Amino acid sequence: xxxxTELGLLYAVMALGVYLTFRILDFPDLTxxxxxxxGGATAAVLLxxxxxxxxxxxxxxxxxxxxxxxxxxxxxKGHINGLLAGILTQxxxxxxxxxxxxxxxxxLLRTSTLxxxxxxxxxxxxWSSAAIFxxxxxxxxxxxxxxxxxxxxxxxxxxxxxxxxxxxxGISTDRQKILGLALSNGLVGLAGALVSQYQGFADISMGIxxxxxxxxxxxxxxxxxxxxxxxxxxxxxxxxxxxxxxxIQVAMDVGLDPNDMKLMSALLVVLALVLPQxxxxxxxxxxxxxxxxxxxxxxxxxxxxxxDVDDLEIAAKAKGE
Amino acid sequence: xxxxxxISQSFYRGTVNEKHAxxxxxxxxxxxxxxxxxxxxxxxxxxxxxVVAGKLHPDSGTVTIEGHDVTRLSDHDRASMIGRVFQDxxxxxxxxxxxxxxxxxxxxxxxxxxxxxGVTKHRRDLFASExxxxxxxxxxxxxxxxxxxxxxxRQALSLLMATFSQxxxxxxxxxxxxxxxxxxxxxxxxxxxxxxxxxxxxxxVTHNMEQALELGDRLIMMHDGxxxxxxxxxxKARATVADLLSAFEEVRGxxxxxxxxxx
Ligand SMILES: Nc1ncnc2c1ncn2[C@@H]1O[C@H](COP(=O)(O)OP(=O)(O)OP(=O)(O)O)[C@@H](O)[C@H]1O
Ligand SMILES: [Mg+2]
Numbered sequence: 395x396x397x398x399t400e401l402g403l404l405y406a407v408m409a410l411g412v413y414l415t416f417r418i419l420d421f422p423d424l425t426x427x428x429x430x431x432x433g434g435a436t437a438a439v440l441l442x443x444x445x446x447x448x449x450x451x452x453x454x455x456x457x458x459x460x461x462x463x464x465x466x467x468x469x470x471k472g473h474i475n476g477l478l479a480g481i482l483t484q485x486x487x488x489x490x491x492x493x494x495x496x497x498x499x500x501x502l503l504r505t506s507t508l509x510x511x512x513x514x515x516x517x518x519x520x521w522s523s524a525a526i527f528x529x530x531x532x533x534x535x536x537x538x539x540x541x542x543x544x545x546x547x548x549x550x551x552x553x554x555x556x557x558x559x560x561x562x563x564g565i566s567t568d569r570q571k572i573l574g575l576a577l578s579n580g581l582v583g584l585a586g587a588l589v590s591q592y593q594g595f596a597d598i599s600m601g602i603x604x605x606x607x608x609x610x611x612x613x614x615x616x617x618x619x620x621x622x623x624x625x626x627x628x629x630x631x632x633x634x635x636x637x638x639x640x641x642i643q644v645a646m647d648v649g650l651d652p653n654d655m656k657l658m659s660a661l662l663v664v665l666a667l668v669l670p671q672x673x674x675x676x677x678x679x680x681x682x683x684x685x686x687x688x689x690x691x692x693x694x695x696x697x698x699x700x701x702d703v704d705d706l707e708i709a710a711k712a713k714g715e
Numbered sequence: 716x717x718x719x720x721x722i723s724q725s726f727y728r729g730t731v732n733e734k735h736a737x738x739x740x741x742x743x744x745x746x747x748x749x750x751x752x753x754x755x756x757x758x759x760x761x762x763x764x765x766v767v768a769g770k771l772h773p774d775s776g777t778v779t780i781e782g783h784d785v786t787r788l789s790d791h792d793r794a795s796m797i798g799r800v801f802q803d804x805x806x807x808x809x810x811x812x813x814x815x816x817x818x819x820x821x822x823x824x825x826x827x828x829x830x831x832x833g834v835t836k837h838r839r840d841l842f843a844s845e846x847x848x849x850x851x852x853x854x855x856x857x858x859x860x861x862x863x864x865x866x867x868x869r870q871a872l873s874l875l876m877a878t879f880s881q882x883x884x885x886x887x888x889x890x891x892x893x894x895x896x897x898x899x900x901x902x903x904x905x906x907x908x909x910x911x912x913x914x915x916x917x918x919x920v921t922h923n924m925e926q927a928l929e930l931g932d933r934l935i936m937m938h939d940g941x942x943x944x945x946x947x948x949x950x951k952a953r954a955t956v957a958d959l960l961s962a963f964e965e966v967r968g969x970x971x972x973x974x975x976x977x978x
Contacts, residue, residue: 545819545828548812552820555809558801562768563824563876564794 398643402636403527411581412608424480428487429461430601433583434590438500458583466572499597507591611635722776751927754937795825798877807873810862821876867898885915
């Protein structure tokens, strides 16, 4: 229970990153699986080489940012579909992560990390360490909420919601997407750095399927705790991350194989996406429907706008006749 | 001053579907002039506005704003000089942001956007007093999400957002077409007031000939990628819907007789 909570709070940093791209920019970013490992691997290698743990952790953030910038440039300047751009970066990072670690894993057993003081004080696995991790997640959450209310943050929100409008007010939507992807993957890399120190090693598979965990936290959290405004939505994501880890813990406790967890996670996300569409379920459980933006498919993008206007004209004509 | 010279724009160039949306269009619009644009479907009106806004980069010709050649600037780089309101009431605002957040985005048009708070006390007061001029009661709903506003209210807000940061040029593309007659009348009135207040150089596309005659200092009619009628001053003030219709028939008639000659 406590361990699941600890993990949930550490992974909340990652989930908040996913929230930035998936909800704010309306960009499903698959870079995450790679950038999480990059963050963990970079931090681990630096730690083994006796770099200050804070610096090593910050480096995890930095490496994640770079991964996000690459996906952003592939998408905006290379005009590659967003999902594909993320996959390409993710696959490329697999090789890079192996290079960073010089192998498939880096153990941190006798290395001094951010977790060492906690472990020596025998705080790990207690509510005290959970509280400390909670404070870290809360700090990240506060930063995101603050950022999204600045001029720059509002420009980023507008980019995700209505590109036509954003550009008409001088917002470079390309730049906003690159920045958003950088910040998001920076947080994911930071989470990777924290998790590798927590579990005492970094390895090449630590990020596999992570996007599903991130999406599960965002979707389940917001379905249960709401998304009335940015603060509400961000808190819901962090709580969603904890719930997700608890759900996995429960599934393992009732005897499910750890190898089945990926399938469980995927099914969980499918359910969370599909259930709110059934009006029966919505009425019974009070589940909140997933957020929908302006356009027919969600956000109004520059490409869709032309179609939207045509639809309107056709509708207007049909009404006139 | 907005100058378009010899602008040509085609779509699907080099294919059987090649379509010339603008054919060597030239026009000079004085600073503060209000031009209404009419013409049949597919005449090239929206294309003309998109070329001015930088959404489209013409095949040939130049766009100059106050002496600066902006032909190659992207739409968002030009946006500091240009305000736009679209036909679709959803297109001009960000629906999940609040009224005041939308206004903050409009307020920072053309400025560097940094890490300062988007909605400060000072800005909120300014937004409230600007909203009050719309007489829609929106000034007391600053924290309402725009998605919950009616189409007319959204269009009124879009109009305010497009003008209150004082762009040099205002582009309105059938911005009342998606509204019912009552709301459309309201938006027309607001257009008149806001244009009078801020005096941007304005291009307004409309399918409503009465509207085109009633508003503005100058009227142009487009047909098949060309400006075929251009009246201003006294002549525009005296023109009637019947005059416009007969001018249109004339243009169409000339085209038909060309075709019979060729045939
Ligand atoms: N993005 C595009 N791709 C292909 N063809 C286009 C595009 N935009 C406009 N066209 C074509 O160019 C011509 C002019 O279109 P435009 O939208 O400028 O007309 P309009 O005068 O605004 O008409 P309406 O009154 O219907 O809005 C039309 O034949 C149209 O089909
Ligand atoms: Mg048009």
